[in-house]
Amino acid sequence: MPKLSLSTTGPLAALVLLIVLGAFLNDNFLSAGNITNVLARSAFIGMIAVGMTFVITSGGLDLSVGSMAAFIAGMMIMAMNAMLPTLGIGIPLVLAGMAVALLVGLLAGLGNGLLITRAGIEPFIVTLGTMGIFRSLVTWIADGGTLSLDFEARQFYRPVYYGGIFGIAWPIIVFAVVAVAGEIAMRHTRFGRYCEAIGSNDKVARYSAVKVERMQLWTYVALGLLVGLATILYVPRLGSASGSTGLLWELEAIAAVIIGGTALKGGYGRVWGTVVGVLILSLIDNILNLADLVSPYLNGAIQGVIIVLAVVLQRGKSSAEGR
Amino acid sequence: MPKLSLSTTGPLAALVLLIVLGAFLNDNFLSAGNITNVLARSAFIGMIAVGMTFVITSGGLDLSVGSMAAFIAGMMIMAMNAMLPTLGIGIPLVLAGMAVALLVGLLAGLGNGLLITRAGIEPFIVTLGTMGIFRSLVTWIADGGTLSLDFEARQFYRPVYYGGIFGIAWPIIVFAVVAVAGEIAMRHTRFGRYCEAIGSNDKVARYSAVKVERMQLWTYVALGLLVGLATILYVPRLGSASGSTGLLWELEAIAAVIIGGTALKGGYGRVWGTVVGVLILSLIDNILNLADLVSPYLNGAIQGVIIVLAVVLQRGKSSAEGR
Amino acid sequence: AQDKTFVIGVSIPSATHGFMGGLNWHAQQTIERLEATYPQLDFVLATVGEPGKQVDDLEDMLATRNIDGLVVLPFESEPLTGPVKAVKDAGKWVTVVDRGLSQPGIEDLYVAGDNTAFGQVAGEYFKANLQSGAKIVVLRGIPTTLDNERVDAFQKAIDGSGIEIVDMQHGNWNRDDAFTVMQDFLSKHPKIDAVWAADDDMALGVMEAIAQAGREDEMWIVGGAGMKEIIKRIMDGDKQIPVNVTYPPAQISAAIEMTALRFVSDTPVYGRFIIGSTLVTQENAERFYFPDSPF
Amino acid sequence: MTAVLELRDVRKSFGPIEILHGIDFALHAGEVHALIGENGAGKSTVMKILGGYLEPTSGGVLLDGKPAQYHSGAAAEAQGVVVIHQEFNLAPDLTVADNIWLGREMGGLFLDHKAMRAGAQALLDQLDCPVSPDARIRDLAVSDRQMVEIAKALGRKARVLIMDEPSAVLTHREVEVLFRMIDKLRAAGVALLYTSHRLEEISHLADRITVLRDGAVVRQAQRGELTEDGMATAMVGRDLNDIFPPRRADFGPVVLEVEDFAVPPLVQGVSLSLRRGEVLGISGLVGAGRTELAEGLVGLRPHHGQIRRNGVPVSIRNLSDAAHHRIAYLTEDRKERGLLLAKTLRENLTLSTLSRFGGALISRPAEEAALTQAISDFDIRAPSRDMAVGNLSGGNQQKLLLAKTMLPEPEIVIIDEPTRGIDIGTKSQIYHFIDRLAREGLSVIVISSDMPEILGLSDRVLVMRQGRVAGVLDGAAISETAVVRLVMGTTETVADEKAPAHA
Numbered sequence A, B: 001m002p003k004l005s006l007s008t009t010g011p012l013a014a015l016v017l018l019i020v021l022g023a024f025l026n027d028n029f030l031s032a033g034n035i036t037n038v039l040a041r042s043a044f045i046g047m048i049a050v051g052m053t054f055v056i057t058s059g060g061l062d063l064s065v066g067s068m069a070a071f072i073a074g075m076m077i078m079a080m081n082a083m084l085p086t087l088g089i090g091i092p093l094v095l096a097g098m099a100v101a102l103l104v105g106l107l108a109g110l111g112n113g114l115l116i117t118r119a120g121i122e123p124f125i126v127t128l129g130t131m132g133i134f135r136s137l138v139t140w141i142a143d144g145g146t147l148s149l150d151f152e153a154r155q156f157y158r159p160v161y162y163g164g165i166f167g168i169a170w171p172i173i174v175f176a177v178v179a180v181a182g183e184i185a186m187r188h189t190r191f192g193r194y195c196e197a198i199g200s201n202d203k204v205a206r207y208s209a210v211k212v213e214r215m216q217l218w219t220y221v222a223l224g225l226l227v228g229l230a231t232i233l234y235v236p237r238l239g240s241a242s243g244s245t246g247l248l249w250e251l252e253a254i255a256a257v258i259i260g261g262t263a264l265k266g267g268y269g270r271v272w273g274t275v276v277g278v279l280i281l282s283l284i285d286n287i288l289n290l291a292d293l294v295s296p297y298l299n300g301a302i303q304g305v306i307i308v309l310a311v312v313l314q315r316g317k318s319s320a321e322g323r
Numbered sequence C: 001a002q003d004k005t006f007v008i009g010v011s012i013p014s015a016t017h018g019f020m021g022g023l024n025w026h027a028q029q030t031i032e033r034l035e036a037t038y039p040q041l042d043f044v045l046a047t048v049g050e051p052g053k054q055v056d057d058l059e060d061m062l063a064t065r066n067i068d069g070l071v072v073l074p075f076e077s078e079p080l081t082g083p084v085k086a087v088k089d090a091g092k093w094v095t096v097v098d099r100g101l102s103q104p105g106i107e108d109l110y111v112a113g114d115n116t117a118f119g120q121v122a123g124e125y126f127k128a129n130l131q132s133g134a135k136i137v138v139l140r141g142i143p144t145t146l147d148n149e150r151v152d153a154f155q156k157a158i159d160g161s162g163i164e165i166v167d168m169q170h171g172n173w174n175r176d177d178a179f180t181v182m183q184d185f186l187s188k189h190p191k192i193d194a195v196w197a198a199d200d201d202m203a204l205g206v207m208e209a210i211a212q213a214g215r216e217d218e219m220w221i222v223g224g225a226g227m228k229e230i231i232k233r234i235m236d237g238d239k240q241i242p243v244n245v246t247y248p249p250a251q252i253s254a255a256i257e258m259t260a261l262r263f264v265s266d267t268p269v270y271g272r273f274i275i276g277s278t279l280v281t282q283e284n285a286e287r288f289y290f291p292d293s294p295f
Numbered sequence D: 001m002t003a004v005l006e007l008r009d010v011r012k013s014f015g016p017i018e019i020l021h022g023i024d025f026a027l028h029a030g031e032v033h034a035l036i037g038e039n040g041a042g043k044s045t046v047m048k049i050l051g052g053y054l055e056p057t058s059g060g061v062l063l064d065g066k067p068a069q070y071h072s073g074a075a076a077e078a079q080g081v082v083v084i085h086q087e088f089n090l091a092p093d094l095t096v097a098d099n100i101w102l103g104r105e106m107g108g109l110f111l112d113h114k115a116m117r118a119g120a121q122a123l124l125d126q127l128d129c130p131v132s133p134d135a136r137i138r139d140l141a142v143s144d145r146q147m148v149e150i151a152k153a154l155g156r157k158a159r160v161l162i163m164d165e166p167s168a169v170l171t172h173r174e175v176e177v178l179f180r181m182i183d184k185l186r187a188a189g190v191a192l193l194y195t196s197h198r199l200e201e202i203s204h205l206a207d208r209i210t211v212l213r214d215g216a217v218v219r220q221a222q223r224g225e226l227t228e229d230g231m232a233t234a235m236v237g238r239d240l241n242d243i244f245p246p247r248r249a250d251f252g253p254v255v256l257e258v259e260d261f262a263v264p265p266l267v268q269g270v271s272l273s274l275r276r277g278e279v280l281g282i283s284g285l286v287g288a289g290r291t292e293l294a295e296g297l298v299g300l301r302p303h304h305g306q307i308r309r310n311g312v313p314v315s316i317r318n319l320s321d322a323a324h325h326r327i328a329y330l331t332e333d334r335k336e337r338g339l340l341l342a343k344t345l346r347e348n349l350t351l352s353t354l355s356r357f358g359g360a361l362i363s364r365p366a367e368e369a370a371l372t373q374a375i376s377d378f379d380i381r382a383p384s385r386d387m388a389v390g391n392l393s394g395g396n397q398q399k400l401l402l403a404k405t406m407l408p409e410p411e412i413v414i415i416d417e418p419t420r421g422i423d424i425g426t427k428s429q430i431y432h433f434i435d436r437l438a439r440e441g442l443s444v445i446v447i448s449s450d451m452p453e454i455l456g457l458s459d460r461v462l463v464m465r466q467g468r469v470a471g472v473l474d475g476a477a478i479s480e481t482a483v484v485r486l487v488m489g490t491t492e493t494v495a496d497e498k499a500p501a502h503a
């Protein structure tokens, strides 16, 4: 299967090329500090993109994840500020905040999923709608400004982003766990298998006793939970949420999924490819900041060119045939 | 076929409901002035969405249209300013500007189309890339600021947006012509038939001697030209272009197409539905301005709810079955 | 003069970053207050995310809301000049806020911050407090004309001081973006003496990145626009963030109030009001501290 | 002996149209029951109702004498009622093993890939099917997909196995394998329902036969009560005389010559010629490269070698070139390559010849007229003209595809599996149709895995083996033995080959 192996190595090759380019452009690129930075920052989009892989694989789409992250962050911060007098600063407060984030994420995902599977509306429309709704709500709750976590609480919570064990930051560890769990779920569990089957041909899946709607619902719920998890790691970083939190994360997450080799039409998902896609996107930003370009106005153009090139590299000639 | 007729009347019903709501909220809503305003401003997205209908129907997608509009506007303004000393202010200058806009649109569409059909890269990725590229280029050319058409030239050019014949503004006339032509092209020409065939099953189309790649290429070229045409009408309105011109137009255009009943997966396109979709989106904005809401922060939420509701109305129960 | 009601349209960009958030808040507060005080006044508030849509809003205000006066903060100057002129030509009162139109003489009243001074005041502080050969980095906002004005003025102010801008990137007036950019600046440059973050949201992101790298003692930061958290720190004498430059979001309140006065009284309010950018230091910080504002 | 699965006065309507009018019918353990009937008679509908995929509009389904408690195919499967569908029911992006176990994967929390692969391999081995469990369905030829479908059904441990035209896309070697499986299952006490348009298969297999005509049972019989002719008569409602037309005698000049033609990677060094008014049959095993040769000839696949049309060398790089040289091709894969299942009959019929219908704008009346013509020429039975093609019965889809291929009035037609899934009456119609075309001066290449068809229709037979021409038989030299010998690549006589496909 030479075809498979080309598309398998494709995104990896693009990643390696970027790393070589980065190392060539700047000596600090491969420093532990920079690597930690890049990986830790990738973690939010990364976890979301892993969830998005399942949604897309089963033939869905979710445009609301960025706004959902902002909304969850807002709710989490409000909840923690509200519980502070009762719980005091400490692990219970942080755990309570985390529980709120996961709960809100679950409910948001459930909302999307129910509208899509029960009411039978196109995922694009449902999540375009909820995207506007979540973002508006955050802006409204924050009164147009920023919701900030209480300073002391934040100091306590901060290590969840900045700390770690064995010198590895928490976001990186959590991201790695999510990625591995996602890969296993996709390859080695019924859930992943059913997602692929549904995306490939939902009628066949239904004929084969797969509970199509329930599985699709689960993909949105899982994605909501992962957005919640990402938010748990995001909030301690800056301790705030506003209407501009998570802006365009949806586009980045979807792009990562597709760069990674998952088909937008569904039927074929590759979680590790998504991880590579996320890293490619993060590295592009990092390299643009580290290198001295003609003009920062052109960042977007260079980003665009690299994204397309990364995928050209991956698809190679094979796709002339078309799927 | 009760199913067809439900989904046919759906978007229309939503439109009528919105109109009734608007008339109820404000006496001036049905005034000639307001109707002209709403229709004229729908024209830009409208023309683009008509082109997008063909792209989506044939199984493609174009995320770059908003940036492309900004880019075309920038190039057109630069070209007109540059030609001003030679041509002087007058019809030749305006015609030259229009030619530049159409040419740039054509080339931009051709670029997208060739990358998608020849290099065989997913439309999502290609146009995500070119979206960044076009927008960056505009920002770069404008040096982070705004590109402005010479004041005198602008005064001369202005009637192309604000003028009209028989009391109907030019943008409305052009939009109507594009919509009718699009509807005819979709329903009554080979091009439209081929787009639907390719979107339904590109293999069958290929085995039926349809030149699949060439047709797909044409959809992107046509879309590019329509973006150029929209820009021709847009520039006299604002007289300038910047990095924020046409922001999120792509999302609006795609939303209009899907609200109108075209399937995101391709295979079934409805141009008049798209027109209704565009009008629905414009009316939502207009009505939000008519009424005094709790908080402007919630505009996005209300928009989101109405979009979802419009589609619920359209799909009704029928879609529980799934396509 | 209770027999006629006046409608005043207010059109501003939506709350996409801290400063605009503050401005939105002040606008709504002022409108609420004025509507309570003057029953004969009616306000129409519209917020937008894109210049084209702002034109739509102005059209709607004219066509359906019968406004008598308009307070507008143009999203961008060039594209809004024509449409605002159309409002003026329809015989309405026009107040322009913050970003001037590209053609003089359209507006009745102009209330604005001073972008050039904003960059210049910061630049002068850098010049006065850094040695020749000092290295600084700059975080810019969203690419716009006003960002250009600020940065140009800043560069002009430090001209000839021997201070070197070793890097400049767009942080888009956004905490997260600023955090990321600053992380990378810190990886890239072993020595940075000071940061001009040009906006308090960005300053907060920058501070986190510096804290993470443990280089708090190496450099100080100047933000801008007077966010309450930052002003508080200056009051407390935080060495890392010694000063701030004002660019008050409350200018919208001044503009709305003056416009309202035009309709409820005979106060002559024509003219140009430029709210200068001043340097906030520990000494005068208290005057700029509004703990209730969301910004 | 009580029936395992039974229909009692079952009616079924789609919209206002009633398709089944009160069917009574029973399946017994250890018995093969054959359901036969013309295209559109309602066979697939009956099977779907038995399998839980459709609900009857009225009447009852009884399992073990009690009303069946299932309302979906999946629920029916859980009770041991398994259907092999006429349309493929496989997810194209998944592998063979994934598809075979879809919905009932092995393993606990994690999938047991090894066991599933081994299980799939065992099932495929039972069927003598050479495909790998790791192959993706979308890369498989139709016949292999059918074998996977059968393997999938076998893996479900059925008490009742319902097979809707399983042999339609199989060659006779595979059909034999299938029959061995059926014999085994019958011996094991499974109740089987089988349908096919190959009546010789029915008389070979069936213990009991039910004949359906226009949605009603017209005849039920025990083994041996009905001859093949009797079955055909019962199905069609009138006597069928000669299935095959008489052979043609005079041929015109050579219209197509192919020399040293290759379609990489499989097809190599093929030379053939075709005369005006001739029918050339191409036979071979599945995977012999017949489809690839045909697709190469019409420009659907990259190829090299000489093609001469009326003696003039031509280059055919795509289907439009082929159309320009008046060559048309009918694909063997009607679902994936032939028809747009979600579109109407009209749109499908005219898709490849749209430029003939009107100028800048498509002429709807002209299209409708063409459809009316096609419906009568090819006897297409559609409950409604505006329905989606996917809702037509399988045979009627095939007829529509044939009509679509003939619409451009080609001079040379290459038909890949012309009568797949077509009932005996219509089949005969199509044979006579092909004969008429040939007599009118067309040249036809028929690729078929149906031996009687090749023998009965061809003026010459070209046999392919592993991408090469194994031999060409002419006139009197055409015999089943000769063809089979070339197909198998054996030199000794295979006269005792008990091909079930014996006309």
Ligand SMILES: Nc1ncnc2c1ncn2[C@@H]1O[C@H](COP(=O)(O)OP(=O)(O)OP(=O)(O)O)[C@@H](O)[C@H]1O
Pocket (backbone or CB within 6 Å): D014, D019, D037, D038, D039, D040, D041, D042, D043, D044, D045, D046, D086, D381, D382, D383, D387, D391, D392, D393, D394, D395, D396, D421, D423
């Ligand atoms: N979903 C549907 N909607 C409308 N008509 C349908 C639908 N499904 C089947 N039909 C019609 O019901 C009739 C019986 O179809 P069925 O598929 O049972 O025929 P069949 O006997 O299996 O024919 P074949 O031998 O061609 O497979 C046909 O006329 C078909 O067009």
Ligand SMILES: Nc1ncnc2c1ncn2[C@@H]1O[C@H](COP(=O)(O)OP(=O)(O)OP(=O)(O)O)[C@@H](O)[C@H]1O
Pocket (backbone or CB within 6 Å): D139, D140, D141, D142, D143, D171, D265, D266, D284, D285, D286, D287, D288, D289, D290, D291, D292, D293, D332, D449
């Ligand atoms: N030796 C081989 N090398 C590569 N591919 C092969 C080989 N044998 C068979 N195939 C593949 O198997 C499939 C079957 O080939 P093809 O369809 O041309 O055979 P056929 O003789 O037409 O059989 P069918 O009865 O299925 O129509 C093709 O997709 C072909 O690519």
Ligand SMILES: [Mg+2]
Pocket (backbone or CB within 6 Å): D043, D044, D045, D086, D164, D393, D394, D395
């Ligand atoms: Mg059938």
Ligand SMILES: [Mg+2]
Pocket (backbone or CB within 6 Å): D290, D291, D292, D332, D416
């Ligand atoms: Mg074949």
